[in-house]
Amino acid sequence: MPLLVDTIIPFAADGHVDLGAVRAHALWLFAHGVDGLLPGATEFLHVDRKEKERILEVVTDVAAGRTILFPIWDPSPAYVLKLGRTAAERGATGLLLPPPLLLPVPEDSLVDWYRSVAQHLALPLYAWHHPRFGNPLTPRLLVRLATETKVAGFLDASGDLHRLRRAIEAWPGRGFATLEDGLAAPEIRALAAVPGLAGGVSRLANAWPELVRRAWVEGADELWDAVVRRAAAVDRAGGTAALKRALGVGSRLPLAGVDAAELARLPASTFR
Numbered sequence: 001m002p003l004l005v006d007t008i009i010p011f012a013a014d015g016h017v018d019l020g021a022v023r024a025h026a027l028w029l030f031a032h033g034v035d036g037l038l039p040g041a042t043e044f045l046h047v048d049r050k051e052k053e054r055i056l057e058v059v060t061d062v063a064a065g066r067t068i069l070f071p072i073w074d075p076s077p078a079y080v081l082k083l084g085r086t087a088a089e090r091g092a093t094g095l096l097l098p099p100p101l102l103l104p105v106p107e108d109s110l111v112d113w114y115r116s117v118a119q120h121l122a123l124p125l126y127a128w129h130h131p132r133f134g135n136p137l138t139p140r141l142l143v144r145l146a147t148e149t150k151v152a153g154f155l156d157a158s159g160d161l162h163r164l165r166r167a168i169e170a171w172p173g174r175g176f177a178t179l180e181d182g183l184a185a186p187e188i189r190a191l192a193a194v195p196g197l198a199g200g201v202s203r204l205a206n207a208w209p210e211l212v213r214r215a216w217v218e219g220a221d222e223l224w225d226a227v228v229r230r231a232a233a234v235d236r237a238g239g240t241a242a243l244k245r246a247l248g249v250g251s252r253l254p255l256a257g258v259d260a261a262e263l264a265r266l267p268a269s270t271f272r
Contacts, residue, residue, distance in 0.1 A: 001197065001198070001199050001200070001216075002035035002036055002067060002198075002199040002200075003033075003034055003035050003199065003200050003201075003202060003205070003212065003213055003216045003217075004034065004035060004036040004037060004038055004067060004069065004176065004199055004200070004201045004202070005029055005034050005036075005037050005038070005201070005202055005203075005205045005206060005209070006038045006041045006042050006178070006201050006202070006203050006206075007022075007025065007026070007029070007037050007038065007039050007040055007041075007059075007206060008025070008040070008042075008043065008206050008240065008243060008244055008247065008249065009022070009039075009040040009043045009046065009047060009055065010022060010025065010244070010247075010249035010250060011249070011250040011251055011252050012250055013250060015252065016051075017047060017051045017054065017055065018249065018250065019054055019055070019058050021249050021272075022039075022055055022058045022059065023058045023059075023061075023062060024271075024272070025206075025247070025249075025271060026039075026058070026059050026062050026063070027062050028209075028271050029205070029206075029209055030062070030063075030064075030066060032209040032210055032213065033209060033210070033213045034205060034209050034213065035066060035067055035199070036063075036066050036067025036068060036069065036093070036199075037059055037063070037066075037067070037068055037069075038069050038070075038071065038096060038155075038201060039055050039056065039059045039068065039070060039071070040052075040055055040071065041069075041071045041096060041128075042203065042240065043240070044071045044073055046252050049074065049079065049083075052071075052083065053083070053086060056070055056083075056086065056087055056090055056092065057090060060087075060090040060091045060092055063091065066093075067093050067094070068087075068091070068092040068093050068094070069092070069093065069094040069095065069096045069126060069155075070083075070087045070092045070094070070095055070096065071095075071096045071097070071098075071128075072084045072087065072095050072096065072097055073097055073098050073101075077116070077117070080097070080117055081117065081120055081121065084117070084120075084121040084123065084125075085121065085122075087123060088121070088122050088123045092123060093123070093124075094123055094124040094125070094126055094152065095121065095123050095124065095125045095126065096126050096128050096155060097114070097117060097125060097126070097127060097128060098127075098128040098129075098130065098133050099113065099114075099127070099128075099129075099133055099134075099135040099137060100113060100134075100135055101133055101134055101135070102133075102134040103134065104134065104135060105135050107138075107140075107141055107144070110135060110137075110141060111141070111144050111145065111148055111149065114127055114145055114149050114151050115148065115149040115150070115151075118149050118150035118151045118152075119149075119150055124152030124153065125150070125151050125152055126151070126152060126153045126154055126155050126176070127142070127145055127151050127153075127154045127155070128154070128155045128157070129142075129154060129155065129156050129157060129158060130157040130158070131157070131158055137154065139163060139166040139167050139170070142154055142167045142170055142171065143170040146170045146171050147170075152174060153171055153174030153175055153176070153198060154167060154171060154174070154175050154176070155175075155176045155177070155178070155201065156175060156176070156177045156178070157177075157178040157181060157201075158181070159178070159181035159182060159183050159187070159191070161187065161190055161191060161194065164177055164191070164194055164197075165194060168194060168195075168196040168197065169196075172196040173196055173198055174198050175196070175197060175198055176197070176198050176199045176200065176201055177191055177194070177197060177200055177201065178200070178201045178202075178203070179191065179192070179200050179201065179202045179203075179204070179212070179227070180202060180203060180204050180227065180228070180231040182235075183228065184228065185221065185224045185225045185227075185228045188224050188227065188228060189219065189221065189224050192215075192216060192219065192224075193219070200216060202216075203231075203243070204227060204230060204231050204234065204243075206243055206247060207234075207243055207246045207247050207269035207271065208230060208267070208269060211223065211226060211227060211230070212227055215227050230266060230267075233262060233263075233265060233266050234246075234266070236259065236262050237258060237259045237260075237262035237263040237266070238257050238258040238259055238262075238263075241257060241258050242258045242259070242262075242263050245258050245260075245263060246263060246266060246268075246269050247269055247271050247272065248269075248271070248272045249272075
């Protein structure tokens with residue numbers, strides 16, 4: 001079962017995306033055994049259209065046939081389709097799309113939103129549920145997407161095992177789940193063992209891919225305990241900003257809030 005990484009986006013000192021670091025980081029992750037990438041998924045609101053296209057170009061160039069689920073959200077439905085087609089031309093293997101953000105949308109409109117995108121794109125489209133998006137993809141809605149549209153599967157970032165199991169009943173073998181979302185070690189072990197899960201997505205693996213990969217493959221209690229402890233330490237140290245500091249890359253997020261003392265307690269990343 002594949003382990004994918006929701007990759008950070010490195011920025012240079014001038015505020016532009018550091019494409020050299022994007023390339024080096026992707027190569028480093030693949031060299032340490034990860035199976036694929038969700039390039040910049042968590043930070044997709046922090047880059048403009050041209051930057052998204054350049055990131056897509058870089059990661060697909062080094063992927064060598066590995067899984068690339070590329071986020072294609074944009075305020076313009078026309079550009080969502082354009083980016084999805086560009087991703088197919090570049091060699092991505094799938095597309096990732098959240099629902100319309102923030103403002104509540106009726107369920108029928110959400111189904112229409114995904115139907116209208118999926119039917120016009122050649123690559124498999126994965127619907128992305130996250131509690132912060134504002135329009136939840138309920139288990140009932142996921143059933144509708146599975147039966148009424150060409151959507152290929154889903155990514156669930158809720159950390160809710162009951163919800164995930166219900167969704168997988170509708171989409172066996174086509175649902176991915178994020179790890180490390182404030183879960184305790186027994187919960188993350190249970191999440192990784194859900195029957196029918198298509199794969200896992202890690203943020204922590206940006207800095208420590210060997211640890212997360214071993215936990216994912218071996219399932220040992222002590223390894224998952226180490227993953228959970230390290231993820232909690234990263235959150236205490238400042239979350240994404242702290243993760244980027246650990247990796248030695250720049251950010252568009254303020255880095256001043258990073259707790260350097262907390263970060264210093266973590267094992268050093270071998271990237272760069």
